[in-house]
Amino acid sequence: LRLIYTTSxxxxxxxxxxxxxxxxxxxxxxxxxxxxLGKRHLANMMGEDPETFTQxxxxxxxxxxxxxxxxxxxxxxxxxxPTEIFPEKRKIQWGEDGRPFHFLFYTGKQSYYSLMHETxxxxxxxxxxxxxxxxxxxxxxxxxxxxxxxxxxxxxELEEMLLERLSDHDYSRFIQLLQKMVALPYxxxxxxxxxxxxxxxxxxxxxxxxxxxxYDERGVAFSTADGQRKTARATVVVYxxxxxxxxxxxxxxxxxxxxxxxxxxxxxxxxxxxxxxxxDMICTVSGGGRSAQAGAIRLASAKALRSFVTEKELEFMxxxxxxxxxxxxxxxxxxxxxxxxxxxxxKKR
Amino acid sequence: EDRLLTEPLRHPxxxxxxxxxxxxxxxxxxxxxxxxxxxxxxxxxxxxxGCRLGQDIIDLEQTVPHLRLALNFTAHVAYRKGIILFVxxxxxxxxxxxxxxxxxGEYAHTRYWQGGLLTNAHVQFGxxxxxxxxxxxxxxxxNVFEPHVAxxxxxxxxxxxxxxxxxxxxPCLISYPVPGNDDSPAAVELYCxxxxxxxxxxxxxxxxxxxxxxxx
Numbered sequence: 001l002r003l004i005y006t007t008s009x010x011x012x013x014x015x016x017x018x019x020x021x022x023x024x025x026x027x028x029x030x031x032x033x034x035x036x037l038g039k040r041h042l043a044n045m046m047g048e049d050p051e052t053f054t055q056x057x058x059x060x061x062x063x064x065x066x067x068x069x070x071x072x073x074x075x076x077x078x079x080x081x082p083t084e085i086f087p088e089k090r091k092i093q094w095g096e097d098g099r100p101f102h103f104l105f106y107t108g109k110q111s112y113y114s115l116m117h118e119t120x121x122x123x124x125x126x127x128x129x130x131x132x133x134x135x136x137x138x139x140x141x142x143x144x145x146x147x148x149x150x151x152x153x154x155x156x157e158l159e160e161m162l163l164e165r166l167s168d169h170d171y172s173r174f175i176q177l178l179q180k181m182v183a184l185p186y187x188x189x190x191x192x193x194x195x196x197x198x199x200x201x202x203x204x205x206x207x208x209x210x211x212x213x214x215y216d217e218r219g220v221a222f223s224t225a226d227g228q229r230k231t232a233r234a235t236v237v238v239y240x241x242x243x244x245x246x247x248x249x250x251x252x253x254x255x256x257x258x259x260x261x262x263x264x265x266x267x268x269x270x271x272x273x274x275x276x277x278x279x280d281m282i283c284t285v286s287g288g289g290r291s292a293q294a295g296a297i298r299l300a301s302a303k304a305l306r307s308f309v310t311e312k313e314l315e316f317m318x319x320x321x322x323x324x325x326x327x328x329x330x331x332x333x334x335x336x337x338x339x340x341x342x343x344x345x346x347k348k349r
Numbered sequence: 350e351d352r353l354l355t356e357p358l359r360h361p362x363x364x365x366x367x368x369x370x371x372x373x374x375x376x377x378x379x380x381x382x383x384x385x386x387x388x389x390x391x392x393x394x395x396x397x398x399g400c401r402l403g404q405d406i407i408d409l410e411q412t413v414p415h416l417r418l419a420l421n422f423t424a425h426v427a428y429r430k431g432i433i434l435f436v437x438x439x440x441x442x443x444x445x446x447x448x449x450x451x452x453x454g455e456y457a458h459t460r461y462w463q464g465g466l467l468t469n470a471h472v473q474f475g476x477x478x479x480x481x482x483x484x485x486x487x488x489x490x491x492n493v494f495e496p497h498v499a500x501x502x503x504x505x506x507x508x509x510x511x512x513x514x515x516x517x518x519x520p521c522l523i524s525y526p527v528p529g530n531d532d533s534p535a536a537v538e539l540y541c542x543x544x545x546x547x548x549x550x551x552x553x554x555x556x557x558x559x560x561x562x563x564x565x
Contacts, residue, residue, distance in 0.1 A: 098479030099432060103451045106434055106466065106481065107458050108473065120444050 024092050031082040038079065055080070111162040112170055116177065122190045123181050130186050150198045152178060158197075210306045210314075213240075223307040227300030229326050232288025234296035238304040242280030244270075248297065249284055262294035269302040269322055273313060279305075295326060353558055357428060364428075364550050366420040369543055372409050375416075378539040380529040381407045383516030393516050396528035405516040407528050419511045419525040420547045423483065426509075427455075427551035431482030434458055435544075436499050439488040442537045446487055449541040453548045456481065458499075462491070467502040486512035487540055488531045489523070496522075513540060 039058060043050040046061050058079050068076040093110075094100040104110045104117070153161070155171045178197060181187050213221040221240040226233065246253035246266060257263050270276045281301060285293045302322040306314055317323055331340035338344055357363040375381065383389075383397065383405035398408035426433060433455040437446045443459040450457035458466075463473070470478050484503050489512045491497050500522050503510045509524040513531045520526040530536040 092475065092477075094479065097430070098477075099430075100456065100479075103454075103456050104447070104458070106456050107460050108463050108466065109460075113460055117444065117447050121448075124444065 023086050028082055028086055031086070035079070035082055042079070109164055109166075109170070111164050112166060112174075115162065116174065119174070119177050119181070119193075122193055123177065123184075126181060126184055126187055126189060129189065130184060133186065149200055149202075151201055153197050153199060157199075213307050221308075223304045225300045225303035225306075227296045227298070227303060227325075229295030229299060230288045230292035230329060232285060232292035232296040234283055234285040234293065234300045236281060236283045236297060236300035236304050238301060238308075239280040239282075240278070240308065242278060244277035244279070246281045247283065257290070257294060259290065262290060265291075265294040265298045266301070268298055269305055269317070272317065272320060272322065273305060273309060275305075275308075279308075298322070299325065350562075353555075353562060354429060357425060362417070362421055364421065364424040364547065364554065366417055366424060366547055369420065369546055370416070370539070372413055374539065375409050375412060375529070378535040379533045380412065380536045380539065381409050382530050382533065383407050388517040390517050390519055392520055393514065393518065393528065396514075396520075397516060407516065407530070412528050415525070415527045416529070416543070419527050420543060422509070422525055423485065423511060423544060424547045424551040426483045427453075427548040428555045430555070432456060432479060433483045433485060433548065434481035435485050435487065436462075436497065437487040437537075438462075438491040438497060439531070439537075440492075441534065442487065445537065445541060449545050453545050454552070455548060462498055464498070467499065467506050467508070480506060481508060484508060484510045484512075485544060486510065486523075487537055489514050489518040 039053055040050040042058060042061050043053040045065075046057075048057060062077055062079050066077045070076055093102065093105055100106070102110045102114065104113045107113050152175050155166060155168065158171060158174070159166050178194060181190065182194070211223060213223055215221055216239075222237055224235065224237050226235050228234070248256040253263065253266055257266065267276065270279060283297050283300065285297055287293075288296065299322075302317060306317070306323070309317070333339055336344075381398070385403050386400050386405055387403075389397070389405055396408055396411055398406045398410075400406065423433065433450075433453070435446050435450045435455065435457040437443065437459050439459075446459050447457045465473055467480060470480055484499055486497065486500070489497060489500070494517070496519050500510060500512065504522045510522070511525040512518075512520075512523040512527065513529050514520045514523065514526045515529070515531045518531075520528075529540075
């Protein structure tokens with residue numbers, strides 16, 4: 001007597017705990033057929049050619065025929081290929097007679113364990129190879145192909161590949177196995193297999209490209225740059241062979257900035273490079289306040305001067321902090337406090 | 350259809366598993382070697398032939414009929430298209446057992462056993478799972494030298510078990526115990542080979558008989 005095969009009435013089915021629904025292959029095939037038919041109908045309705053009706057056309061047609069004011073994009077009506085809607089892993093893993101397809105199905109994590117099984121098989125092959133070679137007295141050539149431009153897959157990427165959840169322990173075991181295989185002599189024979197689990201790291205040389213000098217009609221060299229500070233944005237054109245004139249928004253700098261502090265900020269880059277009366281500057285600035293605009297122009301002019309300057313002086317400018325964007329922004333006021341940091345007066349009673 | 354299923358049950362050894370092995374084969378594969386007498390389990394005493402220099406020797410005269418019964422039962426289950434699950438928690442033979450199972454077309458589980466696999470299957474796998482109809486243990490203990498949880502779970506779920514029991518194992522809840530060594534590579538390879546041959550024979554016979562019946 002087997003107590004497993006009872007009616008569903010006796011097995012108290014906790015529907016909530018049943019987990020996600022499983023789909024059979026036949027069901028998904030039917031869905032794909034229905035989708036293709038529907039696609040052709042839609043193309044006919046819109047007056048387009050059914051053969052060349054792409055997914056983008058489908059999306060546009062659906063958005064036109066069923067306009068929706070909902071904010072959540074995923075709540076709006078959509079028509080997609082069934083393989084995108086029904087996730088791969090939720091297909092039922094056994095056939096009609098009840099026998100599971102995969103030989104490691106009863107372990108729970110079938111893809112991960114089959115991967116480990118395969119990798120271990122490769123490792124055994126490598127060891128056999130090594131034994132054969134040492135039996136024939138071939139000394140293993142220790143070519144250490146340490147390609148620094150490759151890394152193993154991350155845990156997320158491996159999970160995506162296997163369509164299964166992994167624990168950190170499982171992942172580390174797998175990586176250890178791969179590393180063990182690589183460390184053996186003749187381990188690089190299985191390169192093709194291992195390439196599936198390694199990725200290239202492209203070394204990105206992040207060198208800031210300095211724009212070359214431009215020349216206007218009169219033959220005078222000039223360069224343009226942008227700068228920002230708080231909410232102020234400034235665009236600056238610095239001309240060579242000048243006399244130290246600075247124009248801001250069509251007005252002279254001395255009129256625009258009556259305060260000494262702001263004027264000092266404007267002149268700082270030039271003073272630092274000893275080029276106080278050698279350049280002319282035309283700036284446009286918007287946003288922010290008095291001090292912010294001055295700071296923005298200072299950053300923009302320093303950036304513009306990079307094209308005029310040698311590498312050593314450039315390094316000096318960078319170390320002086322002339323080329324760094326000031327990241328400080330206004331901190332928001334929080335509820336329950338008077339300002340960003342200031343709390344309400346504490347009264348003892 | 351009925352004849353297909355009832356005919357094999359009339360013969361005591363329908364699949365002729367007797368000829369698959371002999372006592373000499375078991376001896377050559379070192380199946381008779383047990384653990385030291387300090388590790389001896391009380392319920393294994395009837396199966397032990399004696400003790401030599403502190404090491405227990407398993408009685409092969411008793412092992413032979415037990416193994417024949419076990420192989421016969423496995424063959425009958427395979428004939429009736431049952432699901433056979435090979436279990437072993439010995440890391441040395443994990444790969445071998447998995448490859449054997451794959452070669453037979455049956456299933457294997459040589460990894461960490463999650464608690465609710467048999468008892469909570471409908472929640473873990475999904476409604477409508479078919480549980481294994483036979484569990485074959487090629488190593489009855491787990492990595493902490495305790496009896497494998499699957500023995501108890503199979504007994505709870507009314508699933509018959511075949512297990513290779515060594516001198517430190519508990520043969521109590523197992524339906525077809527086979528006293529023998531579970532640690533030597535030679536012994537385990539022998540068991541794998543025997544089980545595979547039995548299962549393959551049974552499946553071939555079933556296919557033959559079905560074809561024969563269709564032709565009639």
